[in-house]
Amino acid sequence: xxxxxxxxxxxRLVSYSLPCEGVSLGNFLxxxxxxxxxxxxxxxxxxxxxxxxxxxxxxxxxxRFTSIERQVRELFDGAVILNDKEPLAAPRLxxxxxxxxxxxxxxxxxxxxxxxxxxxxxxxxxxHGQTWLTINAHTDDDPESLRDDLHAALTAKIEQIKNAxxxxxxxxxxxxxxxxxxxxxxxxxxxxxxxxxxxxELQKVVxxxxxxxxxxxxxxxxxxxxxxxxxxxxxxRFLFEPRPYHAFYGATPELLAGVYGNQVKTMGLAxxxxxxxTPVEDGALTAELLNSPKDRYEHQLVVDRIRExxxxxxxxxxxxxxxxxxxxxxxxxxxxxxxTLREGVGVLQVAETLHPTPALGGEPRDVxxxxxxxxxxxxxxxxxxxxxxxxRNLNGQFSVAIRSAVAQGKRVWAxxxxxxxxxxxxxxxxxxxxxKFQPMLNALRIG
Numbered sequence: 001x002x003x004x005x006x007x008x009x010x011x012r013l014v015s016y017s018l019p020c021e022g023v024s025l026g027n028f029l030x031x032x033x034x035x036x037x038x039x040x041x042x043x044x045x046x047x048x049x050x051x052x053x054x055x056x057x058x059x060x061x062x063x064r065f066t067s068i069e070r071q072v073r074e075l076f077d078g079a080v081i082l083n084d085k086e087p088l089a090a091p092r093l094x095x096x097x098x099x100x101x102x103x104x105x106x107x108x109x110x111x112x113x114x115x116x117x118x119x120x121x122x123x124x125x126x127x128h129g130q131t132w133l134t135i136n137a138h139t140d141d142d143p144e145s146l147r148d149d150l151h152a153a154l155t156a157k158i159e160q161i162k163n164a165x166x167x168x169x170x171x172x173x174x175x176x177x178x179x180x181x182x183x184x185x186x187x188x189x190x191x192x193x194x195x196x197x198x199x200x201e202l203q204k205v206v207x208x209x210x211x212x213x214x215x216x217x218x219x220x221x222x223x224x225x226x227x228x229x230x231x232x233x234x235x236x237r238f239l240f241e242p243r244p245y246h247a248f249y250g251a252t253p254e255l256l257a258g259v260y261g262n263q264v265k266t267m268g269l270a271x272x273x274x275x276x277x278t279p280v281e282d283g284a285l286t287a288e289l290l291n292s293p294k295d296r297y298e299h300q301l302v303v304d305r306i307r308e309x310x311x312x313x314x315x316x317x318x319x320x321x322x323x324x325x326x327x328x329x330x331x332x333x334x335x336x337x338x339x340t341l342r343e344g345v346g347v348l349q350v351a352e353t354l355h356p357t358p359a360l361g362g363e364p365r366d367v368x369x370x371x372x373x374x375x376x377x378x379x380x381x382x383x384x385x386x387x388x389x390x391x392r393n394l395n396g397q398f399s400v401a402i403r404s405a406v407a408q409g410k411r412v413w414a415x416x417x418x419x420x421x422x423x424x425x426x427x428x429x430x431x432x433x434x435x436k437f438q439p440m441l442n443a444l445r446i447g
Contacts, residue, residue, distance in 0.1 A: 005074050006056065006058070006071050006074040006075045007074060007075070007077070007078070010055075010056050010075075010138045011138035011139050011140045012078055012079065012080065012138060012139055012140065012143065013055075013056070013075060013076065013078075013079035013080070013091065013119075013136065013137075013138050014079070014080045014081075014082065014136075014137055014138065014139055014143040014146055014150070015079070015080070015081045015082065015090065015091045015134055015135065015136050015137075016081075016082045016083050016134065016135050016146075016147065016150035016151065016154065017081075017083050017084075017085070017086060017089040017090075017132050017133065017134040017135075017154075018083070018132065018133055018151070018154045018155070018158070019086075019130065019131065019132055020124075020131050020132065020133040020154075020158045020161075021130075021131055022131075022162060023124070023131055023133070023158060023161050023162060024131075025039075025041070025048050025050050025124060025126050025131075026222070026226065027161065027164070027166060028050050028052075028124050028161055029050055029052075029222060029225075029239070030164075030166045030222050031160070031161045031164035031166060032052035033222065033244075034244050034245075035052050035053060035244060036052060036053060036054050036118065036120075036241055036242050036243065036244065037050070037051070037052050037239060037241040037247075038050065038051040038052070038094035038118060038120055038239060038240055038241065039051075039094075039225070039237070039238060039239035039249075040094060040236070040237070040238050040388065040389050040397070041229065041236070041237045041238075042236050042237075042397065043233050043234060043235075044234075044236075046127065046128060047088065047125075047126070047127045048125075048126040048127075049092065049094070049123065049124065049125055049126075049389065050123070050124045051094060051118070051120025051121075051122060051123040051124070052120055052121065052122050053120055053121025053122055054118050054119075054120065054121060054242070055119045055120060055121045055136040055137060055138065056075060056093075056118070056119040056136070056138070057116075057117070057118050057119075057242075058071045058072070058075070058093065058095070058115075058116070058117040058118075059113050059115065059116050059117075060113075060114065060115035061113065061114050061115070064097060064101065064114050064115035065097070065115070065348050065349070065351065065352035066348075066352075067115065068095075068115050068117060068348060068390075069346065069348045069349070069394065071117075072093065072117075072348075072390055072392075072394065073394075075093075075119070076091075076392035079091070079392065080143040080144075082143065082144070082146075082147050082150065086125070086127075086130070086132050088125055088127050088132075089123075089125045089132035089134050090134070090391060090392065091119055091123065091134060091136050091391070091392065092119075092123070092389045092390060092391045092392075092396070093117040093118060093119050093389060093390045093391075094117065094118055094120065094240060094388075094389050095115070095116050095117030095118055095240060095387070095388075095389075095390075096112075096115075096116065096117075096240060096248075096382055096385060096386055096387035096388065096398075096401065097114060097115050097351075097355070097382070097385045097386050097387075098112065098113070098114045098115075098380075098381060098382055098385055099356065099360075099380040099381065099382065099383060099384050099385040100114075100369070100373075100379075100380070101114065102114075103379065103381065105381070106379055106381075108378075108379075108381065108406060108408065108413055109379065109381035109382065109406065110246070111242050111243045111246045112240075112242075112248060112381055112382050112406070116240075116242065117390070118240075118242060119136050120136065121135065121136060121137070122134070122135055122136075122157055123135075123136065133154055133157065133158055134154075135150050135153055135154050135157070137150065174215065174216055175213050175214060175215050175444075175446060176213070176214040177211060177212070177213045177214075177446065178211070178212045178213075179209065179210070179211055179212075180209075180210055180212065180377055180378055181209040181210065181376070181377060181378070183426075183430060185377075186207070186209065186426060186429075186430055187426040187430075189207055189375035189376075190207065190420055190424060190426045190429060191426070192371075192375070193205050193207070193371060193375075193420045193424075194420070194422055194424065196367070196371070197421070197422045198422070201367055202362065202363075202364070202367050202368065202371065203301060203358075203362070203363040203364070203421070204298060204301050204358055204362045204363045204368070204419055204420065204421050205361075205362035205367075205368040205371045205372065205419075205420050206358075206359070206360050206361060206362055206368070206372070206384075206417045206418065206419050206420065207371075207372065207375055207376065207417060207418060207420055207429075208372075208376060208380060208383065208384065208415055208416060208417035208418075208433070209376070209378075209415075209416060209417075209433055210378045210413055210414070210415055211413070211414045211415075211416075211437055211440075211441065212411065212412070212413050213411065213412045213413075213414070213441075213444065213446065214410060214411050215410045215411070215412075216410065217410060218245055218409055218410055219245075219247075219407040219409070219410065219411070219412050219444070221239065221241070221247050221249055221407055223443075224249065224405075224440075224443035224444055225237060225239060225249060225251075225443075227442065227443040228250075228251035228439060228443050229251070231328050231439070231442070231443075232251045232253075232327055232328060232403075232439060234253060234325070234327060235251040235252055235253050235327070235403070236251070236252050236253075236254075236255065236388075236397070236399040237249075237250070237251045238250060238252075238387050238388070238399065238401070240382075240387065245407070245408070245409050246407070246408050246409075247406070247407045248381075248382050248387070248401070248404065248405075248406045248407075249404065249405060249407070250387075250401055250402070250403050250404025250405060250440070251403050251404075251439060251443075252399045252400055252401055252402045252403050252404065253269060253325060253327060253332065253402075253403070254267065254269045254359065254399060254400040254402060255267050255397070255398075255399055255400070256351055256354055256355060256357070256386050256388075256398045256399060256400045257347050257350040257351045257354060257386070257388075257396075257397070257398045258347075258396075258397045258398075259341065259345075259346060259347035259350060259394070259395050259396060259397075260395055261395065262340055262341045262343075263338065263339075263340060263341070264310070264313075264314060264338060264339055264340075264341050264345075264350055265336070265337070265338045266306060266310070266337045266338070266350075266354065267334060267335060267336055267337055268299060268302040268303040268306055268322075268333075268334070268335040268337065268357075268359065269302070269325065269332050269333070269334055269335075269359055269400075270295075270298050270299045270301070270302045270332075270333060270358070270359040270419055271289060271292065271294075271295030271296065271298050271299040271332065271333035271419070272289070272295070272330050272331060272332045272333070272432060272435075272436075273285050273286075273288060273289040273292075273295075273330070273331050274329070274330060274331075274435055275326075275327075275328070275329055275330060275331065285331060286324055286326075286331055289324065289331055289333060290322075290324065290333070293423070294421060294423040294424070295333055296322075296333070297421055297423075298419045298421050299322065299333040299335070301358045301363050301421075302335075302357055302358045302359045303319065303322070303335050303337070305357060305358050305363060306337055306354060306357055307319060307337070309353050309354055310337070310339065310350075310353065310354070312342075313341060313342055313345050313349065313350060313353060314339035314340060314341055314342065314345075315339065315340055315342065316339050316340045317337065317338075317339035318337070318338055318339060319335060319336075319337050320335060320336040320337070321335075322334070322335045323335075329435060329438050329439065330435055330436070346390075346393075346394025346395070346396075347388075347390060347394055347395060347396035347397070347398065348390065348394065348396075351386045351398045355385065355386050356369075356384065356385075357400075358419075359400070359419070360384040360400055360402065360417065361384075362419075362420075378413070380415065381406060382401055382404075382406070383401060383402070383404055383406075383415040384400060384401060384402055384415070384417065385400070385401050386398040386399070386400065386401070387399055387401040402415075402416075402417070402436070403416075403436065403439045403440060404440070405440045412440075412444065414437055414440040414441060416433040416434075416436035416437045417433065417436070418430075418432045418433050418436075
């Protein structure tokens with residue numbers, strides 16, 4: 001089976017779409033609870049996608065970015081879209097990658113191999129007030145012969161969603177929370193990193209820690225996503241749930257790669273400070289961040305490496321002046337970067353080239369990755385890795401999966417990291433990770 005092409009495994013892809021006014025994305029996801037589910041929303045583009053079921057599944061281990069790109073090309077080669085009135089409703093794959101190339105999934109990440117993408121059986125689009133539902137299927141026969149059957153299936157699914165009894169959200173007040181990494185171990189890891197910096201081996205490393213939460217019932221991921229959309233609307237929200245109640249989800253402010261035709265967008269996002277309790281204090285903290293030598297140094301490392309890595313993929317690369325990205329609980333130093341891609345470059349090649357940036361790995365990259373492995377007792381899995389979508393033209397968006405958590409039945413693992421540079425203070429970096437835990441913990445009604 002592994003040696004067969006995607007078309008040999010599944011048959012020829014055929015898609016059909018219908019407008020479906022009166023169906024909300026949130027209700028669609030809730031109605032599909034207990035099934036594989038997928039979701040992506042970007043307020044920056046006023047677009048949201050959701051999916052359920054699995055029409056096609058792509059997995060890769062070694063040479064994972066290239067392997068996924070090859071499989072995507074095979075899948076869409078000869079694919080037929082029977083109703084293409086809304087181009088954005090065309091089929092797209094949802095998925096992502098693990099942080100490390102050599103990641104071996106443990107019990108927590110059992111359903112999340114190094115690269116995993118799904119073409120949903122049903123896919124919902126919301127864009128500029130319009131809603132479309134797409135069905136993705138495969139056939140060995142004439143795709144046109146399926147038109148009536150696909151139309152009937154979509155009509156039935158739309159009615160099912162409209163008439164669904166939505167599951168009741170349980171209050172998640174009873175819980176146990178554990179932080180596997182002690183402050184003493186955290187401090188030792190930072191001191192070891194600073195020693196390697198003093199020796200000239202390392203410029204920056206991002207160290208992360210985990211919060212493990214246990215509930216007496218299945219985690220209500222839908223309510224968590226509702227909270228994140230309301231409180232953190234400037235983020236990229238995502239859900240990848242390839243198996244019922246085994247979900248990776250989050251609300252990340254960081255775009256790794258957005259490719260639209262021959263245009264690419266990314267960003268440098270590193271250096272942060274809490275929000276103020278008053279407008280005056282908030283303004284003072286913003287100024288403090290902008291003028292912090294430690295944070296500006298950390299941020300510039302990220303911007304410089306992104307520029308360096310994109311040079312051979314682009315021309316006319318434009319880097320905006322560094323400013324502030326403000327979320328409800330934190331300020332970040334932010335630099336927008338965009339350019340024109342060289343011919344034949346798609347979103348997966350950009351994501352592979354950039355991941356991980358020094359914002360989530362470190363510099364030099366190889367030394368930082370070794371230090372992360374030595375210092376973090378819990379594997380990152382898909383945390384801080386590329387998560388997003390791809391279409392048939394290898395356009396797509398990938399966020400950096402920070403402010404994220406993986407849920408498995410009644411348990412959740414939330415992750416938070418901090419950039420370590422020579423001027424880092426262990427207590428301040430610990431406090432920064434506590435601040436970065438807040439979105440995911442508050443979304444679970446903890447905190």
